Amino acid sequence: xxxxxxxxxxxxxxxxxxxxxxxxxxxxxxxxxxxxxxxxxxxxxxxxxxxxxxxxxxxxxxxxxxxxxxxxxxxxxxxxxxxxxxxxxxxxxxxxxxxxxxxxxxxxxxxxxxxxxxxxxxxxxxxxxxxxxxxxxxxxxxxxxxxxxxxxxxxxxxxxxxxxxxxxxxxxxxxxxxxxxxxxxxxxxxxxxxxxxxxxxxxxxxxxxxxxxxxxxxxxxxxxxxxxxxxxxxxxxxxxxxxxxxxxxxxxxxxxxxxxxxxxxxxxxxxxxxxxxxxxxxxxxxxxxxxxxxxxxxxxxxxxxxxxxxxxxxxxxxxxxxxxxxxxxxxxxxxxxxxxxxxxxxxxxxxxxxxxxxxxxxxxxxxxxxxxxxxxxxxxxxxxxxxxxxxxxxxxxxxxxxxxxxxxxxxxxxxxxxxxxxxxxxxxx
Amino acid sequence: xxxxxxxxxxxxxxxxxxxxxxxxxxxxxxxxxxxxxxxxxxxxxxxxxxxxxxxxxxxxxxxxxxxxxxxxxxxxxxxxxxxxxxxxxxxxxxxxxxxxxxxxxxxxxxxxxxxxxxxxxxxxxxxxxxxxxxxxxxxxxxxxxxxxxxxxxxxxxxxxxxxxxxxxxxxxxxxxxxxxxxxxxxxxxxxxxxxxxxxxxxxxxxxxxxxxxxxxxxxxxxxxxxxxxxxxxxxxxxxxxxxxxxxxxxxxxxxxxxxxxxxxxxxxxxxxxxxxxxxxxxxxxxxxxxxxxxxxxxxxxxxxxxxxxxxxxxxxxxxxxxxxxxxxxxxxxxxxxxxxxxxxxxxxxxxxxxxxxxxxxxxxxxxxxx
Numbered sequence: 001x002x003x004x005x006x007x008x009x010x011x012x013x014x015x016x017x018x019x020x021x022x023x024x025x026x027x028x029x030x031x032x033x034x035x036x037x038x039x040x041x042x043x044x045x046x047x048x049x050x051x052x053x054x055x056x057x058x059x060x061x062x063x064x065x066x067x068x069x070x071x072x073x074x075x076x077x078x079x080x081x082x083x084x085x086x087x088x089x090x091x092x093x094x095x096x097x098x099x100x101x102x103x104x105x106x107x108x109x110x111x112x113x114x115x116x117x118x119x120x121x122x123x124x125x126x127x128x129x130x131x132x133x134x135x136x137x138x139x140x141x142x143x144x145x146x147x148x149x150x151x152x153x154x155x156x157x158x159x160x161x162x163x164x165x166x167x168x169x170x171x172x173x174x175x176x177x178x179x180x181x182x183x184x185x186x187x188x189x190x191x192x193x194x195x196x197x198x199x200x201x202x203x204x205x206x207x208x209x210x211x212x213x214x215x216x217x218x219x220x221x222x223x224x225x226x227x228x229x230x231x232x233x234x235x236x237x238x239x240x241x242x243x244x245x246x247x248x249x250x251x252x253x254x255x256x257x258x259x260x261x262x263x264x265x266x267x268x269x270x271x272x273x274x275x276x277x278x279x280x281x282x283x284x285x286x287x288x289x290x291x292x293x294x295x296x297x298x299x300x301x302x303x304x305x306x307x308x309x310x311x312x313x314x315x316x317x318x319x320x321x322x323x324x325x326x327x328x329x330x331x332x333x334x335x336x337x338x339x340x341x342x343x344x345x346x347x348x349x350x351x352x353x354x355x356x357x358x359x360x361x362x363x364x365x366x367x368x369x370x371x372x373x374x375x376x377x378x379x380x381x382x383x384x385x386x387x388x389x390x391x392x393x394x395x396x397x398x399x400x401x402x403x404x405x406x407x408x409x410x411x412x413x414x415x416x417x418x419x420x421x422x423x424x425x426x427x428x429x
Numbered sequence: 430x431x432x433x434x435x436x437x438x439x440x441x442x443x444x445x446x447x448x449x450x451x452x453x454x455x456x457x458x459x460x461x462x463x464x465x466x467x468x469x470x471x472x473x474x475x476x477x478x479x480x481x482x483x484x485x486x487x488x489x490x491x492x493x494x495x496x497x498x499x500x501x502x503x504x505x506x507x508x509x510x511x512x513x514x515x516x517x518x519x520x521x522x523x524x525x526x527x528x529x530x531x532x533x534x535x536x537x538x539x540x541x542x543x544x545x546x547x548x549x550x551x552x553x554x555x556x557x558x559x560x561x562x563x564x565x566x567x568x569x570x571x572x573x574x575x576x577x578x579x580x581x582x583x584x585x586x587x588x589x590x591x592x593x594x595x596x597x598x599x600x601x602x603x604x605x606x607x608x609x610x611x612x613x614x615x616x617x618x619x620x621x622x623x624x625x626x627x628x629x630x631x632x633x634x635x636x637x638x639x640x641x642x643x644x645x646x647x648x649x650x651x652x653x654x655x656x657x658x659x660x661x662x663x664x665x666x667x668x669x670x671x672x673x674x675x676x677x678x679x680x681x682x683x684x685x686x687x688x689x690x691x692x693x694x695x696x697x698x699x700x701x702x703x704x705x706x707x708x709x710x711x712x713x714x715x716x717x718x719x720x721x722x723x724x725x726x727x728x729x730x731x732x733x734x735x736x737x738x739x740x741x742x743x744x745x746x747x748x749x750x751x752x753x754x755x756x757x758x759x760x761x762x763x764x765x766x767x768x769x770x771x772x773x774x775x776x777x778x779x780x781x782x783x784x785x786x787x788x789x790x791x792x793x794x795x796x797x798x799x
Contacts, residue, residue, distance in 0.1 A: 020437075024441045052711075055701070055704045056704055057704035099581070120704070121704045122674065122678070123677035123679055123707050126677075140644075152647075156644075156648045156651040156697065157647055158647060158650070183700070251732065251734070255732070258733075264733075265734065266714075267733075344716065348714045349715060349716060350713050373560075373689045373715075
């Protein structure tokens with residue numbers, strides 16, 4: 001080897017170092033970006049809460065307001081809380097994950113007249129007892145002021161937009177409280193997480209069998225002629241079509257399919273059908289790749305033992321191609337989680353808390369779209385959702401890898417056993 | 430060679446871990462420091478590699494590359510610094526114009542008020558959303574753009590500029606002195622074209638709540654929509670005409686579509702109406718002003734994304750006739766605010782100024798007519 005050869009090799013080697021270094025750096029940069037922005041927003045409540053808060057309204061028409069005296073603030077109140085001595089209730093100002101101002105009730109005296117509210121909203125719960133309990137977020141409170149007029153204060157009113165103001169209005173200007181309007185905590189990701197998992201499940205149920213069988217046909221059964229080649233290349237062409245186009249197609253064509261199932265609007269099913277179409281090329285390509293890797297000797301051996309072609313496919317080829325099919329699944333899952341354009345058309349952008357296969361919903365990626373498309377972009381929440389997505393992808397990846405490992409290990413074990421038996425047999429003879 | 434690879438992988442993993450850890454405990458350090466530490470780690474990693482390789486030429490090459498990169502980075506940092514340190518009194522240099530995407534209602538409103546339709550300068554940077562605009566202009570000391578009044582200026586490092594000497598605020602929009610504003614409009618489906626008769630009555634009640642009641646207007650106002658709350662009637666007086674609200678409506682769903690700009694104020698109004706009207710369900714399915722009419726009265730009204738009420742952050746166009754609708758009107762205003770970076774000394778623009786800037790007649794800050 002001469003010097004020039006060595007230098008050339010070194011350069012080539014250096015290039016590989018550099019490239020892997022760059023990819024690693026980019027990855028790190030993304031990690032740092034997402035974690036730095038999103039980590040502080042992410043917490044357990046965000047994951048398990050509903051997105052839409054429950055809106056509650058309770059009235060105090062039936063209460064005799066003269067009986068109640070002054071209340072004393074408990075020692076356990078947080079420092080930033082404001083306490084109303086007249087009604088024995090304390091509020092704290094905060095900002096939600098969606099960057100909206102909130103007014104949380106942090107304390108309500110057990111003796112307070114505000115304990116005895118009754119729900120005024122028409123429905124099965126009308127007349128049930130509901131106080132201005134701790135943990136609720138007050139939006140508005142209506143009261144009778146000293147002149148006897150009905151006024152309101154709170155976040156959705158024109159006065160009393162902070163806890164301090166509200167407490168001073170209640171203590172100094174009110175005779176009695178008429179009703180209040182409060183919300184439970186919202187803004188959570190529960191619905192979107194469920195939708196994402198539901199979408200992954202539904203899409204895979206539809207796309208995997210079709211894709212795998214199509215690949216088996218193309219590779220094992222189809223005659224090797226121009227038509228097959230044409231089908232194969234058009235499938236590959238499909239993977240280059242932008243997903244928006246698939247979304248529009250889903251909205252007009254596949255919608256007729258879901259309509260037959262009795263669904264009147266956008267639905268997770270429609271999204272899953274559309275995604276299944278998008279995923280077909282990926283799955284077919286990957287599965288074919290896996291089928292190519294199954295040694296021809298297996299097929300020959302199986303056929304020569306008298307097995308039919310379909311026995312060979314089901315008992316020999318598919319089990320041996322399983323790791324490849326699983327990696328196709330893995331790719332599909334990443335694609336489903338990352339897709340947003342097609343889903344905006346087919347599943348809508350309304351975030352639902354109790355999604356089902358036949359209702360609208362948003363996957364986490366579309367949830368990010370909704371968060372970022374409003375008047376006020378919320379990078380923190382978007383990054384927090386990205387972390388959730390990363391975690392879900394990680395869990396799914398690890399479990400699929402584990403499955404693959406288990407399968408190949410089982411096979412290796414069997415091989416070892418077989419060779420042992422063979423060795424025994426040979427030694428015995 | 431094998432050991433080398435292992436070491437590299439280990440080092441990379443270590444760097445990743447360190448970066449994640451620093452990111453999670455991130456508040457103490459600012460981003461620049463972090464970059465530095467990252468670079469240091471990277472250097473260490475490289476020196477490790479180099480010593481292992483023990484080829485001098487290689488190290489020379491690598492250090493060369495490195496120094497090049499570093500000098501590049503340094504120069505970038507310097508540029509940023511000089512931009513930030515621009516003198517406070519006089520604004521000089523090129524104007525970076527930012528505009529919204531063509532589908533935006535804000536852009537349409539802005540262009541029609543300033544009057545430069547189809548004459549936008551080719552040098553304008555197009556951004557995809559109101560939030561995108563806020564972020565980009567906030568990061569660009571030479572930038573100018575426009576956002577809606579509900580934007581959080583402080584958080585995005587922006588300052589709102591006066592238009593014709595009038596400061597943008599709720600009061601100036603209501604009294605009509607601030608002229609750079611756009612209407613938030615709604616249209617419902619045609620009468621009798623609802624899923625059920627009950628839903629039709631509920632939608633009717635909600636429209637009255639949204640446009641006439643004190644409660645509804647207060648909710649819209651608290652979410653950034655500009656309405657005159659003084660000119661309203663308490664819901665208690667209005668609800669007598671709408672007996673539908675006194676029954677359990679948990680089986681009904683009001684679906685909305687159209688502009689994403691209205692989402693915040695619309696949500697606030699719907700949420701405030703829910704406990705007053707038997708806990709109906711809401712689906713706020715906003716995608717853009719163009720879909721508001723289409724999904725209630727247009728081609729998509731029987732499609733998968735049909736809506737009961739459609740919204741647009743502009744007036745409905747001539748090709749979007751709303752005569753068939755049960756009700757169609759403006760429910761609040763939104764002021765469009767010209768924004769510049771926080772330290773920009775130019776704080777007032779006339780219609781003429783904006784016309785010149787956005788059509789490209791004026792490209793430097795010092796050339797803006799006073």
